[in-house]
Amino acid sequence: MDLKWFALLIAVTLSADCVLENFAIGDVNITSEAQFKNFTKENELFLLGVSAKWCKNCCHYEPIYKQVLEVLDTLTPRIKLARADISKTNFIKKFMAENDEVPVIYAVKKGKFYKYHDYVNFAKIVNFVDRMYLPVITLKSEEEIEKFLTPPEGNNNYLTLVAFIYDDDDADDSLAKQYEKVSMALANWVNCQVGIVRDKALIKELKQREKWIPYLNSLVLSKRGADDKVLDLALPQNLGNWITRNGVGLVEELTPYNYQVYKGIGLPMLIMFLDKNNVNMDEYLDIFKKVARDFEDHIKFVWLDGTEEINKQRKRKIGLVTEILPSLAFNLADGRIYPYLEGKPITRESIAEFVTEFLENKHSVKNVPDYKPDIELEKKYKDTPIVTRETFDELVLGEGFDVVVLFYSSHKNQESYTIAPYFNKLAKRYGELEFTNLRVYRMDVAIQSVHKFVKTDTIPSIYLFPAFHKHPPYIRYTGDMDVLRMMFFVEKYVDVKFELPDVPHLSPDEAEEYWDKKSKLTPEQQQEEAKRHEIRHFDL
Structure with a gap:
């Protein structure tokens, strides 16, 4: 696991002026290896703050050290706080782990270094020292x-x-x-x-x-x-x-507290990024737990809130570049990246297959993929207006309009490409039919986060938000990618009723051509054509 992940968590918001050349807050400043060895012999346990004169972030720790020192003065026995400037005492590096970065805090007991991993808070640091004692x-x-x-x-x-x-x-x-x-x-x-x-x-x-x-x-x-x-x-x-x-x-949930536990276990970690506010979160976790039971001896399963900015950075670092939630990826220590295909259905079977492929080394991505908008896909949806997270409440959840929304992904999602011509035609035809109370939109979840009440475990997904029932669960289309079926589905479930014309998926010119061709067919052939293009008695 990458310790730099949690370096972001310990940024202290306290502002402080400090002289970068001299970190003076402490009982003693370590200036040589000989001095350090003597100090270690004299003190079975002490706290060590390692900084560097070139490290501006180290300044933020100084007020914390001051508070720690004040508390240490009240303890019996008195635990000392030593300081070391790594730019002057380079020998300290041999006691540090390869990926340790300043500023960093250690407890040194009987000459052995124990790194402090939690939030930089003076009370927590003192508790850490107390636990070491x-x-x-x-x-x-x-x-x-x-x-x-x-x-x-x-x-x-x-x-x-x-x-x-x-x-x-x-x-x-x-x-x-x-x-x-x-x-x-x-x-x-x-x-x-x-x-x-x-x-x-x-x-x-x-x-x-x-x-x-x-x-x-x-x-x-x-x-x-x-x-x-x-x-x-x-x-x-x-x-x-x-x-x-x-x-x-x-x-x-992965936290700074249990992070050390997982680190000690040493097994690969699969992370599910979720929206904690999404009403379907428990359902996603239930699927995740079922997979975890099958692989817990080989993989550790954790989750994080993917809406938090710091976790968005983590997502990108391990190969997840879109706003799609839930999303999954392995967090590994060797630089390999194994992201679950963003937008792929979140099912027990698909996640289990993904984990199995990882364990069998069937796929590996070496570099974090960059997200680039797909110009060709955008052209395919040219007749379908866009709704964003900022306009979603007004345009979709506002009462008085029946709204159809396609949630799709412009990032490596073949199904979003496949459905594009069908849904775009649906949007175009409804626009031409001028049903004033019906709106049709699309939302690219690769670049937009979805509403907490919308379940997007499968991409693409089509939802209907009825005009006067703007509360979950919303109506989800689960039929074939067929324009006529989708149009009849909408007609059936809208609040503001309307009646579609014959062959509604065809423009007037297309309809005229269709009737002309049909009239020249045998009765049996005409019946087959009617089943495909006219009859609306689908199981919707």
């Missing part, structure tokens, strides 16, 4: 355990871990020490708390009552909205791997 909380009673395992109200992503360790000692390789080491890596999981129970009498009692634990040595992972998971700690296993794999749900 005391990664595991000892629980001494059933009441404490009960309270610990009860997540705060309104926090659906809260994760709680409690280890019940019965047979153990305090050796360096003991279960408790292993658990503490793993817990250090969880300090960035802001919505996670880690506890331990060592009282043998309490553990034995809970085991006998079968409350929480089936084993004397158990690890309980509790997450709101999901069943608790329990690991037998007596069995050989990778403890950190088990926690990370079970620390997220089947499908979750």
Whole structure:
């Protein structure tokens, strides 16, 4: 995964004047590697802020460091804040990950670097330091355990871990020490708390009552909205791997909090971009979850609000260039791009096929595609006026007019090309028939976001918005790409009734030519022609 994604999330809006040549806020400024090594020996745990004199964004962190320092002064024991200017102390880079960029904050404990990944907020940073100082909380009673395992109200992503360790000692390789080491890596999981129970009498009692634990040595992972998971700690296993794999749900919204969990899992990630305000969002997620159940051991499934500007940037970065929502793409660390074809129907079967192709390496796009308007497609729709998101409420949802809208995509969507001549002819003919209460529009969802009440899981889609029923669910055309069928569909469901003439899809000259040709056919042939061009008793 690309850590630069979340660099955008930590932009601080505080304005501050600072001297780029000297970052002075802190207990000590690191100026040499020897000084750093001595400071590390003297301080088992400290906070390290890394900046650079050429980094203007680093100025925004200075007020935060000031607030952090004020809080650290009140703590016992006192945790120190060290500063380093990477342009002067280049040796710091060897402790940083390859994709770490300044400004960046670390907790350094026993010489090991732990990067702070959350929003830049002084309270969160102090909480991060506190978690590093005391990664595991000892629980001494059933009441404490009960309270610990009860997540705060309104926090659906809260994760709680409690280890019940019965047979153990305090050796360096003991279960408790292993658990503490793993817990250090969880300090960035802001919505996670880690506890331990060592009282043998309490553990034995809970085991006998079968409350929480089936084993004397158990690890309980509790997450709101999901069943608790329990690991037998007596069995050989990778403890950190088990926690990370079970620390997220089947499908979750990707946040700075659970990002670290997904990063630790290390599996490819499939992201669905949604409109959180769209009334069909739960339906889309339900489809996504069904696919996730089939592939959860190989792929992690997450979603993001695709209407947010920062997420629009993410979409483009991983190959999604249009405004179509929902849309899907893999987020990979190796530069490959696997976008789901924008505008393709969102179904369980089609997404499963897409995931299978990814796992079998059947397709790969190396570069982010650019979106370019299709001039030829625009010509095909030349007789159909455009509606935009800005004019949609007025032109489509305003009462008094029956409105037909085609939602299509001008970006690599073959169906939008196929339907173009048919829908354009429909718009042209309705215009020529001059039904004053009927409007026909098109909206290119490749460049326009759709209304929250409109479901565009399949592109192209045709909807009718009746004159006096401007509320969902709207009427959706699901028939063939046939002008006559579409015209009869509209005639049937409009609020302001009208009657179409014979062969309404033909202009007067075309109609005259049609009747002339028909009169020269046999009775059987005339009947066949009538079925195709005249009879309106379709199953609409």
